[in-house]
Structures are given as C-alpha cells and as structure tokens.
Amino acid sequence: MARSRERIVVLGGGAGGLELVCALSEKSGLDVTLVDVCGTHIWKPRLHEFAAGTVSSTLSEMSFYLLAAKRGFRFEQGCVTTIDRKAQTVRLAPVTSHDGAIEGPGRSIPYDRLVIALGGVTPDFGTEGVKEYAIRLDRKEDAEIFRDRFVASLLKARETGEPARISIIGSGATGTELAAHLRMAERGFITEAVLSRDQRLLDILILEAAPEIMPGASSELRRAVLERLGTLDIATRSGAKIAGIEAEAVLAEDGERWPTDIAVWAAGLVGNPCLKDLCDFEMDKKQRIVVDPCLKVPNDERIYVMGDAASFRPSPDSDPLPPTAQCASQQAAYLAKAIPEAVAGGRPGQFEFNDQGRLLSFASGGSVGSINLFRSKQDLLVRGQFATAAYHSIQRRHQWAVLGYLLGTVAIFADAISPTKGPALKLHG
Ligand SMILES: Cc1cc2nc3c(=O)[nH]c(=O)nc-3n(C[C@H](O)[C@H](O)[C@H](O)COP(=O)(O)OP(=O)(O)OC[C@H]3O[C@@H](n4cnc5c(N)ncnc54)[C@H](O)[C@@H]3O)c2cc1C
Known part of the structure; x- marks a missing residue:
C-alpha cells in the first residue's frame, strides 16, 4: 500500500528541534518523529542557573514521551551515530541502562526528509587539563556535577573560614551570568555565625x-556588564591566555597561576563532535555542517541542518551566525513553513535571520543588554525591568511553541510564582 504521509525525522530535541517538531506535528500530511539521546528536554540557556542552584531544573525540564503524546509526534530515544543517505535511514546506538544490566536494541529510522538539530559543545582547544579538571556546561549532568562540588566547597568555606575559589574561563554570556548566579546562591549558605565573623564564602x-x-560586545554593553560584575564583587582579568588547568589551579601562558577550587571552562562553542561522523557533509572550522540559504546541505535536497549544528552565512561574504537559542528558534519557525511547502512541491524562500540583540541576566545584579528595535542598524542599550522581561521572553516564546498557549501560560505562571527559584540552595545551620 502506498504511504500517504511524508516521514519527517528531526534529530535533537533542543531549543530548535523541539519547537520544530511541535510546529510540524500540527500540519496535516506529515508523519513526524523526534530522536534524542535523552528522555527529557532541557532549556539550555538556563543551564548555568541549574548549576548555581538559583532555579530548579524541574521548571524547565519536560518529558519527550509526554510531549510526543500531547503534541502528536513520535519519539525515539537513542544516540544518533550515522546517516545512510542512499537508504534514507538514521542509525541509533543501543540504549543501555545506567547499571549496564539491560540493553535496548539499536535501530534504523527511515525518513523522507531529515533535520539535524544536534546542537554544539564547548571546545577545549586542546588545552591541557580541561577534560580532567574543568567543568563545561554542555549537559544537565554537567550542571549537576558543578552544583555538587559547589555545595561541598561552600560548606567547607563556612567551616574553615577560607573562601571557595571559583575560576571561570571565558567572559561571554555563560561565564558572566554564571558568576552572578553563584554570588546569589552564596546567600543560601550565609548563617549568623558567618555574618558575625564578617567572613567571605566565595571568591x-x-x-x-x-x-x-x-569580546564582540559593544563598548557600551561591556561597560554596563563590568559595572554589574563590580557591584557583585566578581573579579575579571582580560588578556589571560590559559595554558592549562590543574587539580587546584588555573595556569596562564606567562606563568601566572590562580589557585582554584572549581574551574569552569566556558570558552566558546563548536558543533557537536558526532556531526562529523554522521555522513559525508561539508564541515566548517568550528565543526558545524555547512548549509545553503534554505538550511539544506548542498549535497542532499532532503537533509536540513539548524541551530548550533549548522554553519549558516547570511550572505556569501559574512561570517556564519553565532550559536544562540534565538537563531535556533527562528530557524525552527522557518523550517516549520519551508518543509511543508517543499513537500507540497513548492520552492520555499531563503532563511533570513532577524538579530534581536543580546541580553544578559545577572540574578540580583539585574539584567542588561543591547536590543535591535525594528531592524535598525543601531542597538539600544536596555537595563532594569524591561531588560529582564526581554531576557525571559525568549524562554516564554519557547514554552508557548512547545506546550501551546494554554499550557505554556500555565508553565510560565508556575515559573513566575515558584518557590524553587531564587537562592534554591538554602541550608540552615
Ligand atoms: C549556559 C548557557 C547559557 C545560554 N544562554 C543563552 C541565551 O541567553 N540566549 C541564547 O539565545 N542562547 C543561549 N545559549 C545558547 C543556546 O542554548 C543554544 O544556542 C541552543 O540551545 C541551540 O539549540 P539547538 O536546538 O541547536 O541545540 P541544543 O539546544 O543544544 O539541543 C541539542 C539536542 O540534541 C541532543 N543530542 C545531542 N547529541 C545527540 C546524539 N548523538 N543523538 C541524539 N540526540 C543528541 C541533545 O540531547 C539535545 O536535546 C546558552 C547556552 C548555554 C550552555
């Protein structure tokens, strides 16, 4: 019997992939499958908050199985290993239980059209000791490992009177926001005894x-960020070229050494290492798959790439877009229209990125950012309540896109009134 529905398979249910499957499953004539190595979706832009403990991960974590049932797509859990373009199948590795006792089988998933949305990772640039001694915030497990060490080091600091030393390598959004959230989480550990000793817990x-x-921010935004970091008593050091990380120190190329209890490596982002082994795709120097103006790989009409996994140039002479949830979300919205149009035999227009700016949230230090109003060439510096609202709006839109307006609004409201945000690591003693 002839198949009537086009099989669309989306690999990766992150910021972009999940929005895309939810939108596609509303269209008729499509049979939509999501593949992810994890059973739950996590909103990655808040990973540093989970790490600091200033927000509970349950607020932003959703089961793919339940979402699939609710939104009408199929979900297959497994780690994508290869793509066979000729056979039009994706290979998934076997799924093994944590204790190794039970193994679910590996599988091949057939597709008519495929979207790769497998995200990116923080590269170590070959720096010695990063793998062994530093934490990179790429997955929920990384945030949990960090939090575990963070709690132990603060308890130790409270006991010994010696502040815990946290070194964050990389002063982009992840590094600066994490630092601010750590300062807020510290409050949960301050007891009367600590106050009476006028003791610091965290450097x-x-x-x-x-x-x-x-780097890359306007001088106005940089000044505003530095001002906030200063208010929060967070030290910064530029021109620090790191030679290596040791168990208890960060080392600079010029020999300087910063004693450290926890090192966080937050220096940039490249494509997921699994991308280069998937198939015969062209890769850029940041390990991302090169795509054409319609987000398709140049050697296959049926394969699209989006989000952090894609190397998309807005024009032939410009740099590829930086990896952001903002970009992944816009690409999801584009593909949600372009794919059904292509399936119907049309020729969709090209993807156009609308840069809405850059926003940062410094917990108790407030929010700041530069936004691009009405696609003007001039960015506008914003602060205070407006910046905070704008910062949260990207996750709000994600919640609506994934849960629908009614449930999304309930989730947003629950987030707003939740007692598990703020200094969630509150301990008594
Ligand atoms: C701490 C932090 C803060 C950030 N803050 C912001 C911000 O404020 N604003 C902003 O715009 N961006 C921010 N970002 C960047 C943003 O999170 C990413 O750009 C965005 O998540 C990319 O979306 P994506 O869909 O491409 O990939 P991801 O969201 O990374 O999703 C990839 C998915 O693929 C799955 N996967 C990976 N490998 C496999 C495999 N082999 N097989 C099966 N599944 C697999 C993963 O489980 C995941 O679900 C932040 C990132 C971090 C880490």
Missing part, C-alpha cells in the same frame, strides 16, 4: 584571553 574570578572582557 569568583572571570578569566578572558581577549584584551577585553565580552
């Missing part, structure tokens, strides 16, 4: 290799 240092912190 935070941000190290940046570039001559100025927040």
